[in-house]
Amino acid sequence: MPGPEMLASALIAVAAVSAAVRFALLRRGWQGWLAAGLSLASGLLLWLTLFPPMLPVGGETLLVATAETPADTRAGAGERLVALPEAPAIAGAERVPDLATALRRHGQVQTIRILGRGLPPRDRDTAAGVPVQFRPLPDLRGLVRLDPPADTPAGAVFALGGEAAGLAGGMAELLDPAGRRVDVRVIGEEGSFTLGAVARAPGLARFTLRLRGADKAIVSDTPVPLRTLEQPPVxxxxxxxxxxxxxxxxxxxxxxxxxxxxxxxxxxxxxxxxxxxxxxxxxxxxxxxxxxxxxxxxxxxxxxxxxxxxxxxxxxxxxxxxxxxxxxxxxxxxxxxxxxxxxxxxxxxxxxxxxxxxxxxxxxxxxxxxxxxxxxxxxxxxxxxxxxxxxxxxxxxxxxxxxxxxxxxxxxxxxxxxxxxxxxxxxxxxxxxxxxxxxxxxxxxxxxxxxARPEGGFRPEVPPLPRTGERMAVCGLSSPAQVSAPNGTRHDLVVDPAAGARGCAALWPAEPGVHVITTPARGQAPAQSFALLVLPRAALAGIAARETGAETLRWAMAQTRPAASDRPEQRGAAWPFFLGWLLASGALWLIERRLRARGSSFPQAGG
Missing domain, CATH: 3.40.50 (Rossmann fold)
Structure with missing residues (x-):
């Protein structure tokens, strides 16, 4: 059995079309055509008055403040401002621990706009469910990309690459662990450079990448880890x-x-x-x-x-x-x-x-x-x-x-x-x-x-530039392992079963310096160790800023609008359509009255 909406739609459509045809056929001229159009418009407005269109609930834009968001940011009409932990103090902003919490609190949000430097990895793990807008900030002046050297045999030449922003005409210098300059390059307009030197003593060494501006003033000193391999004679x-x-x-x-x-x-x-x-x-x-x-x-x-x-x-x-x-x-x-x-x-x-x-x-x-x-x-x-x-x-x-x-x-x-x-x-x-x-x-x-024939040994896979305060994966663990921090504290590395044969465990270093990963002796196999240098986060601020912006932009472009059925909806206001129906009906009544007054050629209703 048809519902009330379908039944009303059929009756209104039949009445409006019948009236329009009657005016168009029985009285030719522009007034007849106008009356026919008003009949159709009156029927449509009457249907919209009875059944207003469905509209999404809410419709707010969520402004998400991240690092480097201007402190004078304010929410406009239809906007709600929230601040993540990385954002500065902003008057009127609601503090939230993460983006997911903000979306749970404000389910009516239809659009997200990211302000500042961008979202940290914590907030890019899941989809937002609504369209996201983001425009990355310009690079910070200084080092914005660093390709550290690979593990190098003793006596071989290693190379590192990088990119600096805002330092055209300046210099990139490589200093050895003793502070002596071993290579230098002039930074061009594109900002890229490549440096190299000879790897000498086996072990983990800390070189320094020094950037100078065009005025020769030092802009930054960035530690660069180099692992020189001590291999048996080839x-x-x-x-x-x-x-x-x-x-x-x-x-x-x-x-x-x-x-x-x-x-x-x-x-x-x-x-x-x-x-x-x-x-x-x-x-x-x-x-x-x-x-x-x-x-x-x-x-x-x-x-x-x-x-x-x-x-x-x-x-x-x-x-x-x-x-x-x-x-x-x-x-x-x-x-x-x-x-x-x-x-x-x-x-x-x-x-x-x-x-x-x-x-x-x-x-x-x-x-x-x-x-x-x-x-x-x-x-x-x-x-x-x-x-x-x-x-x-x-x-x-x-x-x-x-x-x-x-x-x-x-x-x-x-x-x-x-x-x-x-x-x-x-x-x-x-x-x-x-x-x-x-x-x-x-x-x-x-x-x-x-x-040369590859040699065996304990060499787990670690990120090339591990930083404090960031979670990292240590892979290649086939047995229980521990990590020793520079302050002497030790933590067990728990292998994630979901990693499968890769044998990966999570490590979240809290302080910079040399961390040592060790595996215990098992049977005839002796205990083994592997050292890695964790860098202070501030030393790679420009690199982190560029990475955050690029990853946030990639994440924002991947967000899509969900289907309309997934959103809460309700009927819109009926009074605008009712007012339109009154105006159209009144105009139709006046036109019909005028046509009746002009002559008997216009038939009376019903006869």
């Missing part, structure tokens, strides 16, 4: 023919503390070195094999198959190009998992300066030996002339060493658990002869670090 086998390259590789390996054995075939059955065997058992005891292209070809299919099997098990292989690559040569490389093209033409190597100035170069090199002549290998020495074989790889070829123009010096591809690398510079030893032994050591250190 076990390397050098295979090929006697050459200057092999000579200087042996010398560098000895200086770097690498456990190097070699087999250099001088021809005529004469072999120099320790006589390295390339069988399965011997390769299992090695971390890296450096072999030139001719020696690799002389191994034959069986020898290369044994090398490929060891490579898939985790061994690193470096193929050193000493001659142009032929089709057969490239095919033998593919058997090891290395797919490249070209390699028959020599291209010059572009070498950037080792340091921006002589002082920085001296600091990077550290104290020299007593027998080193003064003025040897100085900053003003000419750049050595080097060439590289022009090879081209696909997307799977990862560059480990590149020149100043981005051209490939050494690149690797994955093969099972191991990596195979191609070294394209046949005369890299010329760097040593040309006074750039530091660069020679840096290149080969980067190459071997990229392909």
């Amino acid at each position: 076990r390397v086998a050098l295979i090929g023919a006697p050459s200057p390259e092999a000579k200087y590789l042996r010398r560098w390996a000895e200086d770097a503390g690498i456990d190097l054995s070699s087999r250099l075939d001088a021809g005529g059955g004469v072999s120099l070195g320790e006589g390295v065997r390339l069988d399965t058992a011997a390769l299992r005891e090695l971390d890296v094999v450096i072999i030139d292209d001719a020696a690799l070809a002389s191994l034959g299919g069986g020898g290369r198959a044994v090398l490929a099997e060891a490579l898939a098990g985790g061994l690193g292989v470096v193929i050193r190009m000493a001659a142009p690559a032929s089709g057969a040569t490239r095919q033998s490389w593919r058997g090891l998992g290395l797919a490249v093209e070209g390699g028959s033409a020599i291209e010059p190597v572009a070498l950037p300066p080792l340091a921006p100035d002589a002082e920085t170069l001296a600091l990077r090199r550290g104290p020299g030996s007593a027998d080193q002549p003064e003025g040897l290998n100085t900053f003003d020495d000419p750049v050595p002339d080097l060439g590289r074989w022009d090879v081209r790889g696909g997307v799977d070829l990862v560059a480990a060493v590149s020149d100043a123009d981005g051209a490939l010096i050494a690149g690797w591809q994955q093969r099972g658990q191991g990596r195979v690398m191609l070294w394209t510079v046949p005369n890299s030893y010329a760097l040593v002869l040309g006074g750039e032994g530091d660069r020679y050591a840096q290149w080969w250190s980067q190459a071997l670090s990229a392909v």
Whole structure:
């Protein structure tokens, strides 16, 4: 059975349409058409008077004050102002512990507008359920992005990147733990910079990133953690023919503390070195094999198959190009998992300066030996002339060493658990002869670090820049662990079962400094420890401000308006429609009266 609303709608519609048709057909002219239109409008207004449209309850806009909201902020008409704990004191604002509490208290809110710097992570975990408006504030002057250095083996070069706002023309300096400047860069208009130095003593060190304005005044000093890895000597086998390259590789390996054995075939059955065997058992005891292209070809299919099997098990292989690559040569490389093209033409190597100035170069090199002549290998020495074989790889070829123009010096591809690398510079030893032994050591250190067999150890996953007062996840925990704060207090790290195989636990550091994560001894496995540097939150204020703004904007854009049925609604006011119905009915009555008075051609109602 139809409801009252549907029944009334049908009766009103029939009456209004009938009257409109009667006026339009029985009396032509504009007055008849006007009367017909007024009949339809009168019927519609009568229906709206009886059944006003449904309107959402409330309709307020919630103003949410966060950090750096102006203290003179006031709510306007239809607005309600609340202040989160991070917001300053604002007259008339209702203090709430979080955004969820504000939404529970004010269910009539239809729109949210975020003021200030943005929402902390606490308030971005859940959806708001209503549209959100937010405009990020400009970056704070100073450091707004920092890419800290990755864990670096001792003796290798590390790099860090960053971005500064409002410091164009200023300088970015890197200070070592002793406070000495080891690198410096001028900050350009875009604000980005990259700094680097040599990682020396193993352990966790605290470098300092110093930013200066264009007037050379210090703007900020930011601690930068660097973890220098103490690894057992890398076990390397050098295979090929006697050459200057092999000579200087042996010398560098000895200086770097690498456990190097070699087999250099001088021809005529004469072999120099320790006589390295390339069988399965011997390769299992090695971390890296450096072999030139001719020696690799002389191994034959069986020898290369044994090398490929060891490579898939985790061994690193470096193929050193000493001659142009032929089709057969490239095919033998593919058997090891290395797919490249070209390699028959020599291209010059572009070498950037080792340091921006002589002082920085001296600091990077550290104290020299007593027998080193003064003025040897100085900053003003000419750049050595080097060439590289022009090879081209696909997307799977990862560059480990590149020149100043981005051209490939050494690149690797994955093969099972191991990596195979191609070294394209046949005369890299010329760097040593040309006074750039530091660069020679840096290149080969980067190459071997990229392909060496991975070592086991306790190295949990932690954020690159942990800060005080922020929750962080510590992953990679396979057993119970504890964390020791700088003040000596210890806390258990409880692994979250929902993290699954990742083994993650939550840590909320309350003070800056070095925190140590330890795992107890289990069976034959000894106790292990891992140190991380927690930075003071104030030191990364500019970075935190940018991250907060960006994440809040992303969260705000993800909020959508829910369906209308999900909102509380009620009938709107009927009196505006009733007033309109009276006016339309009165005008219709006057027009009909006037038409009746003009002549008998207008029929009487009902007859």
